[in-house]
Amino acid sequence: MxxxxxxxxxxxxxxxxxxxxxxxxxxxxxxxxxxxxxxxxxxxxxxxxxxxxxxxxxxxxxxxxxxxxxxxxxxxxxxxxxxxxxxxxxxxxxLGMGDLKIHLFMLKFWAGFAMPYFMRSLQAKFLAVLVIIPWTLDFVVHDYVLMPFLDRYVKTVPLAAQLLDVRRPQKLEMVKALKDERARFRFEVEIGKSPPLSDEEVWLELRHKALELRDEWRLENRRTFANIWSDMVFGISLFILLYFNQSKVALLKFTGYKILNNMSDTGKAFLIILVTDIFLGYHSESGWQTLLEVIVEHYGLEIDPSVITIFVCLVPVIIDACVKLWLFKFLPRLSPKVANIFREMKRH
Incomplete structure (x- = not known):
């Protein structure tokens, strides 16, 4: 050499x-x-x-x-x-080496040929696999593996029963529900809907209601614990499918790039405005807060509402600043016409 x-x-x-x-x-x-x-x-x-x-x-x-x-x-x-x-x-x-079929298809596609039927069916099947297999594994692992296992495990292991027992915020919710139940008994007696109950009968009714609430919250805690592991199975299965099918992923990415390139400049500017307004618009704060509350409830996390408020006040603002930097600094270099249309649409 x-x-x-x-x-x-x-x-x-x-x-x-x-x-x-x-x-x-x-x-x-x-x-x-x-x-x-x-x-x-x-x-x-x-x-x-x-x-x-x-x-x-x-x-x-x-x-x-x-x-x-x-x-x-x-x-x-x-x-x-x-x-x-x-x-x-x-x-x-x-080295520029790859799947010859995909390279030939890309050359034909860029040359103006229509997408063959087998390529469309291949992409549709792969998208269906990406959706069906992870969700099916998530459902099977959650409902038929983890939940039965946790139901038996909690009954036999005291430490597991203690970890998945009713937590303090849930106890406060139970107290509030029992107060509402007591008030309902009094109201039904006053309007004549039910006969007067003695203190012992009221205590028995409230005790029965408390046991129901306790079992519901324990079941909810087991569900949230199972959600964590089933979602991990979902993510791992999705990663494995993407990792071992990189040629199909490259074909999907190529199709996405082709669709974006075939869009008109006005359509691209409209798509930018639509996405930024959804995630960073005036009403996006409520959407971010609702999304975080759903995630917290899904995984059973105990997070103070002030933490969610701080997150909503910081993260969307940072993302908005990064998007504006890209729009005003890099977008004119990539596509000056799209940048001009975007400014005109935002001005009006």
Whole structure:
């Protein structure tokens, strides 16, 4: 390799294109780099053949330089070594290698050909798989694995029963519900809907209601605990599907880019305004608060309302600032016409 680089340098020099900079010969072996850069003789270099000293002389004469490149960036390993999947795909991507069918389809598609039927069906099937399989696993794991397991586990393990027992905010809700129940008894007696009840009968009714509320809250705590693990199964299954079907994911991304590119400039500006107004508009504060309350209730988290208020006051504002920076600094470079239409639509 060093000899070929030297030959190319002298050849270009004879053609009238002198190269003053040192040529780079990347190497993923740090020991070889140190030996080539250090002329000191030691035991490990006494058996190196004489022709290999040519590289050291070229380095010392400042003709070539041997920068280090990690094994993950050594593209030649794609042809010489059995690499792991991500490293192999990354090397193929850098070399411009990929699935021939997808590349041919992209070339035809950009040339103006209609999308073949099998490509549309392939994308539809893959989208259906992305939706159906994770949701099915989530449902099966939640209702048929975790919930029956937790029902038996709580009855046999006291520590689990204590962890999933009624919490303090839930007890306050129970007290409020019992007060409403007592008030309902009094109101029905006053309007003549039910006969007067003795103190013992009222106590029994309230006790029965309290036990019902306790069982409901315990079941709700088991559900929220199962939601955490079932959602983890959902995320892992979705990640596995995306990871092992990267060619189909690339095809979906390409189709999305094609749809965006085929949109008119007015449509792109309208889409930007629609998305920003939904998530960062005047009424988006209530939407963010409702979304956070749904997430908190789904996972059974005990979060103070002030934390939600602080989050709503900070995060959408930061996102809004980043979006405005992109709109006014980078959008005019990407598409000046879309930027002008966007300004006109916002002005009116």
């Amino acid at each position: 060093a000899a070929e680089l030297m030959w190319l340098k002298y050849f270009l020099q004879e053609l009238g294109f002198p190269i003053s900079q040192r040529m780079q010969m990347f190497c993923d072996n740090q020991a070889a780099i140190y030996i080539a850069s250090n002329p000191v003789f030691h035991e490990r270099t006494k058996h190196i053949e004489v022709d290999w000293h040519f590289v050291r002389d070229a380095v010392l004469n400042k003709l070539i330089v041997t920068p280090f490149v990690p094994s993950t960036g050594q593209l030649g390993d794609v042809f010489t070594k059995p690499l792991f999947g991500p490293t192999f795909r990354n090397g193929c991507f850098k």
